[in-house]
Amino acid sequence: MRSRYDIQLRVPEVCRPSAMREGQINETIQEYIEGIYRLQQEVGRVATNEVAQYMGVSPASASIMLKRLAEMNLVEHTPYRGILLTDEGTQLAHQLLRIHRLTERLLTDIIGLPWNDVHDFACKLEHYIAPEIADKIAEALGFPATCPHGNPIDPTFDDGSWRLSDAVAGTDLLVIKITDERREFLEYIESLGLVPGAQVEVVSRTPFDGLIQINVDGKQHTIGPEVARYVWVKEPS
Amino acid sequence: MRSRYDIQLRVPEVCRPSAMREGQINETIQEYIEGIYRLQQEVGRVATNEVAQYMGVSPASASIMLKRLAEMNLVEHTPYRGILLTDEGTQLAHQLLRIHRLTERLLTDIIGLPWNDVHDFACKLEHYIAPEIADKIAEALGFPATCPHGNPIDPTFDDGSWRLSDAVAGTDLLVIKITDERREFLEYIESLGLVPGAQVEVVSRTPFDGLIQINVDGKQHTIGPEVARYVWVKEPS
DNA sequence: GAGCTTTTTTAACCTCATCTAAATTATACA
DNA sequence: TGTATAATTTAGATGAGGTTAAAAAAGCTC
Incomplete structure (x- = not known):
């Protein structure tokens, strides 16, 4: 190959x-x-x-x-x-x-x-x-x-995902990828259970500050825009 | 560990x-x-x-x-x-x-x-x-x-081998290791079948120039001192 | 032990990739 | 439109790890 x-x-x-x-x-x-x-x-x-x-x-x-x-x-x-x-x-x-x-x-x-x-x-x-x-x-x-x-692996492949920061409230999504790979960031992501393959429910969004209420594995979390920006999601098929 | x-x-x-x-x-x-x-x-x-x-x-x-x-x-x-x-x-x-x-x-x-x-x-x-x-x-x-x-792997371990250049004629030996790891050297070694684990029979040695007649896998080869120096052998157990 | 040869070290200089400080260029706003 | 501020570039150093050429030390040989 x-x-x-x-x-x-x-x-x-x-x-x-x-x-x-x-x-x-x-x-x-x-x-x-x-x-x-x-x-x-x-x-x-x-x-x-x-x-x-x-x-x-x-x-x-x-x-x-x-x-x-x-x-x-x-x-x-x-x-x-x-x-x-x-x-x-x-x-x-x-x-x-x-x-x-x-x-x-x-x-x-x-x-x-x-x-x-x-x-x-x-x-x-x-x-x-x-x-x-x-x-x-x-x-x-x-x-x-x-x-x-x-x-x-193929950087030219388009996986069709979008940023969690762009997701609308009330949708159930699949985490596709994380694009901030700093150790501490990934540690935080993992503590939320927001790893690739996980299901996320976008519960609500605040009108200011861009906070997002999510539900992962039955647990509720509020994440900020800085985190949501680097978590990519997709409609589960 | x-x-x-x-x-x-x-x-x-x-x-x-x-x-x-x-x-x-x-x-x-x-x-x-x-x-x-x-x-x-x-x-x-x-x-x-x-x-x-x-x-x-x-x-x-x-x-x-x-x-x-x-x-x-x-x-x-x-x-x-x-x-x-x-x-x-x-x-x-x-x-x-x-x-x-x-x-x-x-x-x-x-x-x-x-x-x-x-x-x-x-x-x-x-x-x-x-x-x-x-x-x-x-x-x-x-x-x-x-x-x-x-x-x-443990560099302090003594495997008890010696150089093929020091072997006496008429012995059957086991190749233990090769200590010249240049690509071309190893290619040559491989072409002789003299890889770790192989059996070598030291057929004869010349009194001058340090040439060694060996038998590996039923094939006869003559190797020089420069090669024999980096092939280490041992009595098969 | 004098003089030649070989080995090792020193001197002076180079490139890469950084830095800080100073000089430019762009931008933004009054 | 002029000026303050922000972004960018240039100037001049630095340290790491090379280079070649010359100097110094060691080793041989007679």
């Missing part, structure tokens, strides 16, 4: 120090592209400051890196106007995301790590997993459809 | 670029320590030039790095006299080696990669696998005793 994700991913040289090389798609570049993709999914055109904040670096550093990414044709950068991934950048992001999600599945299903632990870990490993090896992993796992958080 | 390998391994920060930090046991340091350990197993006290050659860097770079390792108390460095791992360095090497070998097993047994491929790959992944996760991997694999090349 050679896949459609075929940008020249640079899996860094192994077994010798200082694998960094000039003008290559190295680990840092990959990390940025992945972050930018995620941001772009959330907000559309991405500002330098947003990249900086998301990547945990200073705006100055982000600015310099965005210039480099633009030179490499991975993003379109209009100075003072933010960026947009090019087709090439998007393709690379898809490739990385697929590897990332397969790695997460490997870590939960085979190694037995908890789902809230695997994201950070996969972030590091993904840079050293070539697409062909990802294919092998997919095979070994029986070609899973999603990562442990419910995101489709 | 908290193990006996408990040096403060620095698993670099995930999900953000530039994980390098001052004075920490980072990926590069780990790579050096592992390399030095392997060299030390082969040659005892290790010279700067040997480290440089093994790590694929200039002698100048190796010299500087050895000085740093000495400052970190991982090696004992007598200027112009080479180095020796300290107890702390040895312990770190053991820890890394255990993780490395478990990772290799994971890659062959679960992912289905060929045994000659996994070393390079494990070299990269090992730096991001904390000892507790290695414990999980060991458990998932059913606590294997060796890596795919036959090296004990």
Whole structure:
């Protein structure tokens, strides 16, 4: 299963120090592209400051890196106007995301790590997993459809879900995926029982502040908009 | 199963670029320590030039790095006299080696990669696998005793084997492990059928050049000292 | 033990990816 | 439309880990 994700991913040289090389798609570049993709999914055109904040670096550093990414044709950068991934950048992001999600599945299903632990870990490993090896992993796992958080392994697949923050009161829904994968966030989500596959009843919504009263597993909870935004749901079929 | 390998391994920060930090046991340091350990197993006290050659860097770079390792108390460095791992360095090497070998097993047994491929790959992944996760991997694999090349998962375990280059003619032996894990070397070894677990008959030895006539699986081969040196054998029980 | 060779170390410099501080450019509002 | 504020970029450093070239120490050989 050679896949459609075929940008020249640079899996860094192994077994010798200082694998960094000039003008290559190295680990840092990959990390940025992945972050930018995620941001772009959330907000559309991405500002330098947003990249900086998301990547945990200073705006100055982000600015310099965005210039480099633009030179490499991975993003379109209009100075003072933010960026947009090019087709090439998007393709690379898809490739990385697929590897990332397969790695997460490997870590939960085979190694037995908890789902809230695997994201950070996969972030590091993904840079050293070539697409062909990802294919092998997919095979070994029986070609899973999603990562442990419910995101489709194939990043181009549209699962038809929407944000819980957009759901109307009085509906019964199915949790599809969680798109904030920070450990603490997932811990909270788990404490609510709001994991992929769970049934949620949207009991009511407040007219201000966007609070949502939900019912999961017979338990009532009130969640805020910040949480509801990253929980994706769908009509149960 | 908290193990006996408990040096403060620095698993670099995930999900953000530039994980390098001052004075920490980072990926590069780990790579050096592992390399030095392997060299030390082969040659005892290790010279700067040997480290440089093994790590694929200039002698100048190796010299500087050895000085740093000495400052970190991982090696004992007598200027112009080479180095020796300290107890702390040895312990770190053991820890890394255990993780490395478990990772290799994971890659062959679960992912289905060929045994000659996994070393390079494990070299990269090992730096991001904390000892507790290695414990999980060991458990998932059913606590294997060796890596795919036959090296004990527990680096302190003495398997009682010796080099095929030291074997006497006329003996029937069991291949225990291969300690040169370069892809091409392992490919050659495989083509001879000289894999861990195979039976070898040492037919004869030449008085000069150290050539060895062997019989594996009914096929005769002549191997040189460079190959025999990295094939370890034992009396079959 | 003098002088050549080899090994190791030091010196000076490079790239990558960060940083802070200062300078620009955009935006928003009076 | 001018000006305050916010966002972005540039300038100049830094640390890690390389490089080459030159200097220094050790080891041989006669």
